[in-house]
Amino acid sequence: MKSKALNQIKDKAIWAVLVVLFIGFSIGNSNFLAPTNLITVVRQVSMYGIASIGMTFVILIAGIDLSTGSIITLVNIVCAYIMVNMGLGIGPAIILSLVLATIIGVLNGFMVSTIGIPALIATFATQTIFEGAAYLISGGTPIFGFDQKFKVFGQGYVGPIPVPVIIMIICFAVGSFILNKTYFGRYFYAVGGNEEAARLSGIRVGRVKYLIYALSGFFAGLAGIVLLSRTNSGQPTAGKGYEFDVITCVVLGGVSVSGGYGKFSNVIAGVMIIGVLTNGMVLMNISSYTQMIVKGIILALAVGFDCLQKKRQTT
Template identity: 70%
Template sequence: MKENKLGNIIKSQAIWVVFIVLCVGFTIANPRFITATNLLIMLRQVAVWGIASVGMTFVILLGDIDLATGSVITFVNVLCSYLMVHMGVPMALAIIITLAASTLIGILNGFMVSTIGIPALIATFATQTAFSGIALIICDGQPINGFTESFKVFGQGKVGPVPVPVIIMIICFALGAFILNKTYFGRYFYAVGGNIEAARLSGIRTGRVKYLVFALSGFFAGLAGLVLLSRVNSGMGNASLGYEFKVITCVVLGGVSVSGGSGRMSGVVAGTFIISALNNGMVLINLNSWVQNIVLGIVLVLAVGFDCYQKKRQAN
């Protein structure tokens, strides 16, 4: 037990060392990287992935996956903008309806995974495909514009020098850490992810836990979608193409085991910052988007590979 705790401490500290090394490397390559202006831009850009990664952390802790995250973000973009612009729904009500819709999508995923027994990979891929199509039908493939100035605050506003999206991301990370560390729900997430049969025998209603986790994933993805919509000021049917990949990379790189049962929110914070630094730094050194995708793919493989290697060592 002591050896496992020591390993977790070393692992959690090592990821911050990686982040610092990346920052130093990109600063040497381009001194603009470390400027206050660029760092705030970097944080604003990563806020969407960071918010969505909170819900994804809960899902992966269960040993499941949610491929619908990107589509939920897109669907939220289109639905909220359509409600406000084409139907004249007040901003506050449109936000509530949108978050309720994204949460219901998560509950739908929970129903397919927990009640029907469809593997999460297949269930959420089906949801991803369906709601991508629904979003395009709603907006007819065209961007929706014309929001009020007050709505722009969520994605473009500042409190002092700090962008509002960054504040929302910090609150979400704090809430996620509180759920994992201070509530019995968090203990259930670890228990079900570590050994679902043992959790069931101990009296945990594992089906309800899965419903809750996917509902939370849908909610946080919806919140991320609202922040993105406010930032870009346009509802588009392809707004978050591939975002689920980046969100999963943030979580896995942050040390959350893909087999479930282990991981900390602080690690996910570090993983999110690393992905942010990689994306921003590669742009500053003029790497094209294709090369960036290759790098992110390699990072994901290395993170998962390291997790699998750790699991094998513990088993032996």
């Protein structure tokens, strides 16, 4: 009962923080609540939101995926290279890029599950490998010159709603369905809550980890394609640092770093908090270095609160 009450408080606190930020930045800058600015905020966070789906699954099993940023970068470059240098169409380029991203996720799952490398080290290794691969493929220079139709994924609108936001909403709906309506979702919670108990109950933990890291790679790849469409240029540094913001969104959204607890509804709040915070600080002319400090403090506080909660549960 005590644990349930603490989780409820944490869930409500996430949305309360978002409301406070809205009020604070609207007072600090009159342009913050302008419809065009709010649309900009949700469009900017769409890449974080899409990538956070896979990261949520990973953290639910008490794992971590530091390769998210490099997958975004590699897909950004590979998709651009296929369209420009190889002359293939938009459809094949997107499909091949997403297959590549998923394979990288499977590779992460292989190292973590089959070989037994700690997730932190395994995904840090692939982060380094594929960041270097992106530089080799691009030669360290941007790739541009796509078909104008490709812009729709990152710059298009359906009525007043940006297409990237629609893609993010669909991804959250798919992620929520997997987590709440399939037996795989129950396995994710079981493995994160107690891996050994899950194994003894007949759950194939290794396969679950393969699936989760594959999904993480897929959603990171999708975020990379949306980012490429938005910038209209394949950049060898496109996803650099994205893993930090995505992890912050997920942890801030109440997903326990110890595994076994988390809701996509709260992850949405975490994504919006990071978006509102970043946009608000830019409007108030706060330097990028100060923004880094603020985000680092927020991540530390979110993880610290989760750790304290776990300690209270065990005492």
